[in-house]
Amino acid sequence: MAAGNITLIVEPRGKPIRKLPAEFEISLDASSEELYNAFSAASGHSVHRLRITKGSDRSLVPNSSATIDSTGLRNSSVIHVKDLGPQIAWRTVFIIEYLGPLLIPALFLFPLRPLLYFNFDKIPAPSDTQLLVCALLSLHFLKREFETIFVHRFSSATMPATNIVKNSAHYWILAGFNIAYWVFRPDAKAATGTPNEGLVYAGLAIFVFGELANLNAHYILRGLRRPGTTERGIPSGFGFSLVTCPNYFFEILAWLGIFLVSQLSWSVIFFTFVGGAQMWSWGWKKEKRYRKEFGDKYKKKRAVIFPGLA
Template identity: 45%
Template sequence: MVSVTINPAGRPPAFARGLPVTVDVPDNGTVADIKAAIRAKFPQFHLSRQKLSVPSDKKAIVDETRVQDLFADASAGELVVKDLGPQISWRTVFLIEYVGPLLIHPVFYYYPRLCYGQDVQHSSMQTYVFALVMGHFVKRELETMFVHRFSHATMPFFNVFKNSGHYHILSGLLLALDVYRPKYSAPAVAGTLMENSTFLNVCAGLVVAFELCNLNAHMVLRSLRPAGTTKRGIPYGFGFGLVSCPNYLFETLAWTTISVMTGGSPASILFLVVATAQMAAWAMKKHKMYKKEFGKSYPRGRKAMFPFIF
C-alpha cells in the first residue's frame, strides 16, 4: 500500500474541513483510486470536483496516472486537492447550448406579429436561412448525443450560462430578430439575389456540403477515441491533410455562406466574426497540443484552421 497525504489548495470546502488527510491506495493503484479514497472520507467531494496535483505544480494529474509513477518514495507521497465546484456534464451543456436557437428561431419566423408588431411575408432568403439554421442545430444536437466523445466528463456548472449565451443570444435571439424582420420580407427584397432561386440554391448546396464535411471530420475524431477513454491519435482524412481542425474550418465556411445569403445582415456578420475568432483560438490550442504530444510524427505542413495561412 502507498500512503498519500492530501493537502487542500487554499481553504477547503465546508464538506471537507477535515483536510489534510492521509489515504491508502494499492501499489498498482491510480489517481482515480486516490480520488475514490478521498470521497470515501468526504462523501460530498465527488470525483468530478477534485483536481489533484503535486505540490510543486498546479497542473491537474490525469486519473489514469499510476501512483508508483508519482512519488520517488514507493511507500508514501503528498498531493494537493482543489475543489472545482459543482459540475455538469459536457454533453448536457452542449445540448442546452444548441437548443436555444431551435426554440428561438421558430418564434420569430412563425409569429412575426408578436415579435415585430406586424405580419411578414417571408422572402425566399428568410425561408432558406430558417431551414438551414434549424438543420444546423438539429445536427449539432444529434452529434452531441451520438457522435462526440469528450476528453473531460464535466465542466464547472456555471459555465453553462456563459457558453449558452453565445448561442442563445448571438445565433439565437439577435440572428433571428435581424434576419426575419420586415426589411428582408418578400416585397422588400423583390428583384434582388435574396429572391433569386439559382443564387439561393447554390448557397444552400454549399452550406449542406460544408455541414457534411464538418460531420465527416467529427466522425474521424470519434474513431480515434475508443468509448470510455481519453486516448488521442493523429487524425487523417479529408481536410486533415491541410489543417488540424477542419471541423472548425467547414463550420466557418457554412456560416460565411449563410451570411452571404442574407446580404451581410449585421447579426449574421457579428455571429460569424465572434464564432470564427473563438474557433480559431480552439484550433490553435489543439494544434499546439497535437504538435507537443506527437512531436516529429505530426505532419509538419498542417496549419491550425485555415490552409496555408493559420
C-alpha cells in the same frame, strides 16, 4: 505499512473538504483513479468535482488508469485536494447551448413575430427566403444536437456549473436573438419576394457541402478516441492533410452559405466572424498540442483552419 504501499499526506486546497482524511495509504500499483474514488467516497463529492495535485510541484495527478508509482508520488508525499464546486456534464452543456438557437429562429419567425416587430405599420408573412434561412438554422443546430448526443467523445467529463450562462450566451444571443431578429425583420433584405437567386443557390450548395464535410470530420475525430478514454490519435482523412482543424473550416463554410442565402445579412457574418476568431484560437492550441504530443510522427501544419492562410 504493507510492502508496496505508501502513505500520502492529504491537504485541502482552498475551502475545507468535509471528511477528507489527513493521511491515506495506497499501493504503488493502484491506479490514480482509485485515489479519486476513495476521496469521492469519503467526501461525498463526485470524482469530477475533485482535483488532486502534487504538493511538490502542483502538477496534476490525473484521474486515470495510470499507477500511483508512475505519477511520481512516494511515501510521505503531500497531495492537495481541491473542491472544484458543482459540476455539469459537457454533453449537457452543449445540448443547452444549441437548444437556444435551435428554437429561437422559429419562435421569432412565427409566434413572436407580432410582438417583436410591433412598430411596423404592416407585418407581412415571412418571405420564402426567410423561411429558408430559418430551415437552414434549424438543420444546423439539429445536426449539432445529434453530434453532441451520438458522435462527440469528450476529453473532460464536466465543467463548472456556473460557466453554463457564459458558454450559452454566445449561441443564444449571437446565433439566436441576433440573427433571428435582423434576418426576419419585415424590412430585411431576406424579406424580399425577389431575392438574388445566385446568392440563394450558391449559399445552399456551400451550406450542404460544409455541413456534410463537417459531419465527416467529426466522425474521423470520434474514431481517434476509444470510448471511456482520453487517449488521442493523429487525425487523417478528408481535409486533415491541409489544415489542423478542417471541421472548423467546414463549419465556417456552412455559415458562409447561410450568409449568402440571407442576402448578405450583417448579423450572420458578424456571428461567423466572432465564432471564426474563437475557432482560430482553439485551432492553434490544438496544433501546438499535436506537435508536443506526437513529435516527429505528426506532420506540422502552417494553416489551422483556412488552407494556405491561417
